[in-house]
Amino acid sequence: MSLDTAPRLDADALLNDPQTRIVVCCGAGGVGKTTTAAALGVRAAERGRRVVVLTIDPAKRLAQSMGIDALDNSPRRVAGIDGSGELYAMMLDMKRTFDEIVEAHADADRARAILENPFYQSLSAGFAGTQEYMAMEKLGQLRARDSWDLIVVDTPPSRSALDFLDAPKRLGSFLDGRFIRMLTAPAKAGGRAGMKFLNVGMSMMTGTLGKLLGSSLLRDVQTFVAAMDTLFGGFRTRAEATYRLLQAPGTAFLVVATPERDALREAAYFVERLEADRMPLAGLVLNRVHESDAAQLSAERALAAAEALDERGVDDAGAGAGDAAALLRLHAERMQVLAHERRTRDRFAALHPEVPVAQVTALPGDVHDLAGLRDVAELLASQEAPGA
Amino acid sequence: MxxxxxxxxxxxxxxxxxxxxxxxxxxxxxxxxxxxxxxxxxxxxxxxxxxxxxxxxxxxxxxxxxxxxxxxxxxxxxxxxxxxxxxxxxxxxxxxxxxxxxxxxxxxxxxxxxxxxxxxxxxxxxxxxxxxxxxxxxxxxxxxxxxxxxxxxxxxxxxxxxxxxxxxxxxxxxxxxxxxxxxxxxxxxxxxxxxxxxxxxxxxxxxxxxxxxxxxxxxxxxxxxxxPALMDDAELARAEADPAALAAALSAAGLGGASRGARAERLVAPLLRQAHEHTERLALERMQRAALARLELPQYELPxxxxxxxxxxxxxxxxxxxxxxxx
Structure with a gap:
């Protein structure tokens, strides 16, 4: 099984389909995920759709490529889109999103108590998993507003590929856990005689925790958990709703990778995980693929010819001998890169022959304007059929 | 410590x-x-x-x-x-x-x-x-x-x-x-x-x-x-100036001459295109090296x-x- 026989990903068909409402780009860090998301946004908008791109990566350059100085937590209209469609872009601000949830779901006093809590302030500024929860929240909010007919999401560069999908479950198991009940118990259980025995055990545990965390931190945590108690439930309900939304028809996952061993290993992991979670996978986008218009000339033959030219020299092979040898060495180096990429890609294709693939040729420079994003999208959308 | x-x-x-x-x-x-x-x-x-x-x-x-x-x-x-x-x-x-x-x-x-x-x-x-x-x-x-x-x-x-x-x-x-x-x-x-x-x-x-x-x-x-840097701007300019000489050299190296359907001639354009991409990349890399040099850190390179x-x-x-x- 090689990549040449793998089905081709038809990005235009995906973007044209009015049933497609959410496209999620996921993959390892540094594979061009954010650029792919932005390019898809431009492409869809120029095909008449009303699109919002939600990025997680605070890449200033990407904002600039869409003509926006800085992206923030509210969608900004991108100027310069051809045709009747519209493109908006925004960047997830974890703390702002978290604050908004607190403000929207708690009364003023309680909201203030939470926002001023030192534990909350650290938590919301982006520790362990907050980004993933907030990305899920934001996606749910955008979908609920129904102002866009397509949302393109770029997922956080997670420590592990799974954090984005695991966020609702992890939050759920934490909230259902006895630990949180124990933390809130001192505030709730006063006066209930039947709880007395339990409370002895609990105060022992709080004692241990106090010893560990220090009593002031423990108090902050307890106050925070008590104040957040009602909010947590809604949080979980919404996260679970977003999780189901991701499984529903109308969502398409694109796994983004480069033809490198690590990136494709991570991609394979994503593909398997999406399948296990019954998430709809549309295909694999392979960025930075090298090509050659002289691929019929192998690295070995090019190197042999270059050596022959070195030996024969200008007198024998003419004035172009030295330059021709350099061009051949350059070609050989490129063919070696190509061969390595091909082996890596074929390995992925052998493991997941059913996954449609789109390849995007490596560009010598970086993308820094709308025209650049348009070019990337064009490369992504124009895939030759297998065997062509 | x-x-x-x-x-x-x-x-x-x-x-x-x-x-x-x-x-x-x-x-x-x-x-x-x-x-x-x-x-x-x-x-x-x-x-x-x-x-x-x-x-x-x-x-x-x-x-x-x-x-x-x-x-x-x-x-x-x-x-x-x-x-x-x-x-x-x-x-x-x-x-x-x-x-x-x-x-x-x-x-x-x-x-x-x-x-x-x-x-x-x-x-x-x-x-x-x-x-x-x-x-x-x-x-x-x-x-x-x-x-x-x-x-x-x-x-x-x-x-x-x-x-x-x-x-x-x-x-x-x-x-x-x-x-x-x-x-x-x-x-x-x-x-x-x-x-x-x-x-x-x-x-x-x-x-x-x-x-x-x-x-x-x-x-x-x-x-x-x-x-590796295999060709610089000056070498590329020189090579481009005389495509016939390149074709002749490729042919002399056994990569097909006029008698074999002008395969050597047809190699010249793609090879030069690759050389252009190469020098363009090297120019961008020079800018990146300069940005790194401004950090004033010891710098080591791996191939x-x-x-x-x-x-x-x-x-x-x-x-x-x-x-x-x-x-």
Whole structure:
């Protein structure tokens, strides 16, 4: 099984389909995920759709490529889109999103108590998993507003590929856990005689925790958990709703990778995980693929010819001998890169022959304007059929 | 800080090969009879894959011998295990750990509570750098950490200061402060891995500024996956000026002449196009090198291995690093 026989990903068909409402780009860090998301946004908008791109990566350059100085937590209209469609872009601000949830779901006093809590302030500024929860929240909010007919999401560069999908479950198991009940118990259980025995055990545990965390931190945590108690439930309900939304028809996952061993290993992991979670996978986008218009000339033959030219020299092979040898060495180096990429890609294709693939040729420079994003999208959308 | 061995923290943007560089550095540091520990903190088992061995258990295990005799040990730090170790080591609270786990408190500390996870991970690496036997001999000559990516590194290392501020007293407070002392000491250095492309270099420049701002010592910039410069602008201009001579030379080298359907002529245009892409890339790389030079850091370069990094490739990279880097 090689990549040449793998089905081709038809990005235009995906973007044209009015049933497609959410496209999620996921993959390892540094594979061009954010650029792919932005390019898809431009492409869809120029095909008449009303699109919002939600990025997680605070890449200033990407904002600039869409003509926006800085992206923030509210969608900004991108100027310069051809045709009747519209493109908006925004960047997830974890703390702002978290604050908004607190403000929207708690009364003023309680909201203030939470926002001023030192534990909350650290938590919301982006520790362990907050980004993933907030990305899920934001996606749910955008979908609920129904102002866009397509949302393109770029997922956080997670420590592990799974954090984005695991966020609702992890939050759920934490909230259902006895630990949180124990933390809130001192505030709730006063006066209930039947709880007395339990409370002895609990105060022992709080004692241990106090010893560990220090009593002031423990108090902050307890106050925070008590104040957040009602909010947590809604949080979980919404996260679970977003999780189901991701499984529903109308969502398409694109796994983004480069033809490198690590990136494709991570991609394979994503593909398997999406399948296990019954998430709809549309295909694999392979960025930075090298090509050659002289691929019929192998690295070995090019190197042999270059050596022959070195030996024969200008007198024998003419004035172009030295330059021709350099061009051949350059070609050989490129063919070696190509061969390595091909082996890596074929390995992925052998493991997941059913996954449609789109390849995007490596560009010598970086993308820094709308025209650049348009070019990337064009490369992504124009895939030759297998065997062509 | 006395009683502390060198701690090398290796970071880099995703895709730049920071795990590979960390492993090559650990190998180079172990050369000639020394002993190093290579630690992983992100649970990806990247080290095991690189050294072509089965997934690492939680526990320090010898995974490679260095050139000239020397040992590289590896450890995949797991936050939960590190917490239980920590409870046991400092408070003899192994049983409390089990009770805490039943309650879900371990989950809370290792995945939800802000920063505690990172304190545990950095704390374990610092402990290894300080560890001595009863004769005062160090367990390791150096510890190399394959750390989170550049975008998160300052927060990851600085978390101890934040946690120490959050927990105003108590063991976590003290632990976080002592870890911070190790991380900000002159014995610890953060090295940044990059490739010669716009975004990774920009991230490196930003990362260095953030690290310095946070009082963390920046060690070296390692430029990874450098492709050879095979042709410059002047050579390309000369070659382009006389395509007939190129075709003649290609033909003389046996790559097909006029009699064989002018195959040599047809090679000229694609080869020149590739040369243009090559010189364009070199021009961009010069700009990236200049941006890196402004950081005024020692800079080391590792070549792109076109066949990918296997075990033999890793030793080759480690040799390259050892030649350039005064370790």
């Amino acid at each position: 006395s009683g502390l061995q060198r701690l090398h923290v290796v970071t880099g943007k995703g895709g730049t090969g920071k795990t590979t560089v960390a492993a090559a550095l650990a190998l180079a540091l172990a050369a000639d009879g020394r002993r190093t520990l290579l630690v992983e903190v992100e649970g990806r088992q990247g080290i095991a894959q690189l050294f072509e061995t089965e997934p690492l258990p939680y526990g320090e295990r010898r995974i490679a011998s260095a050139p000239g005799g020397g040992d590289v040990y590896a450890l995949a730090i797991d936050a939960e295990q590190a917490l239980l170790d920590y409870l046991q080591m400092f408070y003899r609270m192994g049983s409390a750990g089990r009770a805490l786990r039943r309650l879900g408190a371990i989950d809370f500390v290792t995945t939800i509570a802000p920063g505690l996870r990172d304190v545990l991970l950095t704390g374990k690496a610092c402990e290894a750098a300080r560890r001595q036997d009863k004769h005062g001999r160090h367990a390791y000559d150096a510890v190399v950490m394959d750390a989170p990516p550049t975008g998160r590194i300052t927060r990851f290392l600085g978390v101890n200061a934040e946690v120490a501020g959050l927990a105003k007293a108590g063991p976590i407070h003290n632990h976080a402060r002592s870890v911070m002392r190790v991380l900000t000491s002159a014995r610890t250095a953060v090295h940044l891995v990059t490739v010669l492309e716009d975004m990774p270099v920009q991230e490196t420049v930003d990362g260095v500024a953030e690290l310095r701002e946070a009082g963390l010592q920046v060690g070296a910039a390692v430029v990874n996956m450098v492709r 792109l291995l076109t066949d990918g990094v296997d075990l033999a490739g890793l030793y080759r990279l480690s040799g390259e690093l050892g030649k350039q880097w005064p370790l």
